[in-house]
Amino acid sequence: MKVSIRKILKKEEEQVIIECVEITPEIKDIHSYVQTKGTGLSGVTFDQRMERFYLQDVYYFEALDEKVFAYTKQQVYEVKMRLYETEQLYKTCHFVRCSKSVVLNLMQLECISPALNGRFFAHMKNGERLMISRQYAGKLKQIVMGGGSDED
Numbered sequence: 001m002k003v004s005i006r007k008i009l010k011k012e013e014e015q016v017i018i019e020c021v022e023i024t025p026e027i028k029d030i031h032s033y034v035q036t037k038g039t040g041l042s043g044v045t046f047d048q049r050m051e052r053f054y055l056q057d058v059y060y061f062e063a064l065d066e067k068v069f070a071y072t073k074q075q076v077y078e079v080k081m082r083l084y085e086t087e088q089l090y091k092t093c094h095f096v097r098c099s100k101s102v103v104l105n106l107m108q109l110e111c112i113s114p115a116l117n118g119r120f121f122a123h124m125k126n127g128e129r130l131m132i133s134r135q136y137a138g139k140l141k142q143i144v145m146g147g148g149s150d151e152d
Helices: 025-036 083-093 134-146
Strands: 040-044 050-054 058-064 067-072 076-079 095-099 102-105 109-114 120-124 129-132
Touching: 025 083, 058 083, 058 095, 083 095, 083 102, 095 129, 095 134, 102 129, 109 134, 120 134, 129 134
Parallel strands: none
Antiparallel strands: 040 050, 040 076, 058 067, 058 102, 067 076, 095 102, 109 120, 120 129
């Protein structure tokens, strides 16, 4: 695959163009990565500071007590979205629902392993282990093992 970079004069004209013979899972991964890179979000830290952070740094979103939190390596942020909104907004960026209260970033997923009663654990790159409920286990396992996604 040939890769090239061309410098331009105006920031507004920046773009990424992917030219391919076939849209393979690898091409979809590149597309998702580029879309995620540089996407900024705002959130409130536990000490009530409003901060900007990047979507690619989010390991997962979790709903707790009517609030949604984004977990990154350095910080946990409360975001002003509902969990279903994060799932819908970022599904093309490799974010998938793994339980009633968690949407995880597949780009931050290290592996999955079996748990009890048809459930699985998601082992994240930061060392955390998240429960994948039975309802979402089959779909997530198919995405991870098959390399495909549900955005077709």
